Amino acid sequence: MLGFDEKTILKHDIDYGRILTMELYNNENIVTVGVGDLKIARSPKIIRTSLGSCVGVVLYDRIQKIGGMLHLMLPNCNDRDGKPGKYADTGIPLLLDLMINRAKSNKNILTAKIFGGGKMFKVSSELFDIGKTNIAETKRLLMHYNIKITASRVGGTKGHQISLDTETGIVQSRIFGESVQPC
Secondary structure, three states: OOOOOHHHHHHOOOOHHHHHHHHHOOOOOEEEOOOOOEEEEEOOOEEEEEEOOOEEEEEEEOOOOEEEEEEEOEOOOOOOOOOHHHEHHHHHHHHHHHHHHHOOOOHHHOEEEEEEOOOOOOOOOHHHOHHHHHHHHHHHHHHHOOOEEEEEEEOOOOOEEEEEEOOOOOEEEEEOOOOEEEO
């Protein structure tokens, strides 16, 4: 596993089998990822979420046509309780672990696309620009795991809606109030 030992799994009450069974093989055509959540699905599914200062991380296996999506809220867990998908430093390794060890994707062909991280609130200090911090930590972690970012649409001051087509690997990205852009 990628940085997840049994202690971490128990602390966060993760049931890999439940995640894999519910999401990789579920019968619904559209899989929705909630805040602080992650899901994987095999073609012909659509995986979608809506983002503000949160960052959406999409991983894609073009050979098996399996996609994964993480909707992270904060850059670091810092031993706080909560779902591991809520944080970049626990959610990204978990998503990679599910894709590689459960869905049997080859890490060398996985690609990433990142979205969101908007500055949703006027703040007096860069210290409180959570979107910017989320983007930086996401990029750092993907680089650390040698996962190439092939597309990104991050920052700004508006929310994003994203949908991954697991058949093609194309992510439809729409910034609220603007037109859809394929990535």
